[in-house]
Amino acid sequence: MTKVLKNLLAEYGYNLVALPREDIAPLMLLYKKGKDVKAVESTVDKLFAIEDAALPVIKRDNSVTTIKGEASVVFDAEAGVSALDWLLKKLKMGNLSAKAAVDISHKVAITYENVMEDKVDMLELDNFISSSEPVEGKFNSFKEKLKDSELYVITHILKSNSFSVTVEDASGTQVDVEASIKGIVDANVNVSKNKNKGVTLTHENADTSVVFAFRAQRIIYDQKSWWNVFKKKEAKFRIIDGQGIVLRADEDHATVPLMLEEQTADL
Structure with missing residues (x-):
């Protein structure tokens, strides 16, 4: 079992991707x-029929100076080695070997460098969701999840093509x-080499970036009020912040509950 000890990105409203990967983008649907x-592996417009409002346009490769140096996740030893191995492979930097053995009492911090953000306009998304209806006669399983308010739509993602690694022992020594x-x-x-005995790894041909964090909006189903039950107009949808969630895939490692300040999350 593995554990995240600290997620500095939570202070900026970002949720973690358990194992960072390339194929995550704004407007993708998630299910609880x-x-x-x-990931549903489809975008929100596949589920909703466009009516009065257009789908938001994705704004790509925006700089995020506000979190410079703060895009860090601190792991216990087991999770840190697992995360490092995954990143090396995904960013085509190499493979972990036995030489990288970390004492079980150590903490491993991974800080993402050259961070860029893809995002959509929140007002445009709100307008699209609130003025659209689900596609008729299709996707019945996910329409049930929609009515149970168990679907999310990604609004922002953070991606990186390089990272730094620092390790400290039980006494806090680097x-x-x-x-x-x-x-x-x-x-x-x-x-x-960094001044804190850590190292920064950068690929000379950094053409691959992985997504390591995201923001999402939960789609809330507002049922018809009893006095509108006989009206033809369907119930509407709205969005609220989705925080304290972790995006996982089938190949991810087992999870354990952990406390991130006042929130409980899994990784």
Whole structure:
């Protein structure tokens, strides 16, 4: 079982992707699965018929200076090694080896560098959701989830093509990981040492980015009031912030509950 010890991004309203990957984007639908959410692998316009409002346009590759240096997740040793191994493979930087053994008492912090954001306009999304109706005669299973308010739509994603790693022991002392990392990564990956004994890994041909965090809106179903039950007009939908959720995929590792300040999350 693995554990996240601290998610600095929660302070900025971002939820974690359990194992970062490329194929996550704004307007994607998510559905609730226990305490987690999973991707429907379709966008919100597939479920809703467009009526009065157009689907929001995705604004890509925006700089996010407000979280510079704060895009960090602190793991226990087991989760940190797992996350590092995953990132090396996804960013085509190399493979983890036995040389990267981390003591079970250590903490591993991964900080994402060169962070960019893709997003949609919240007012435009609100207008689209509140003025649209579900497609008739299709997607009955997910329409039930919609009526149960168990669907979310992604509004913002954070992505990165490089990251830094720091390790500290049980006493809080920084552990030098440069030698171990250099023995793992491929030749086309630059490894630069930081002042806190951590290292930053950057691919020379950084054409791959992974999504590691997201914001989402939960779609709330407002049923007809009893005095409108005989009117033809259907019930409407609205959106609220979806926080404290973790996006998982089938290949993700097992989860355990953890406390992030006042929120309980799984990873």
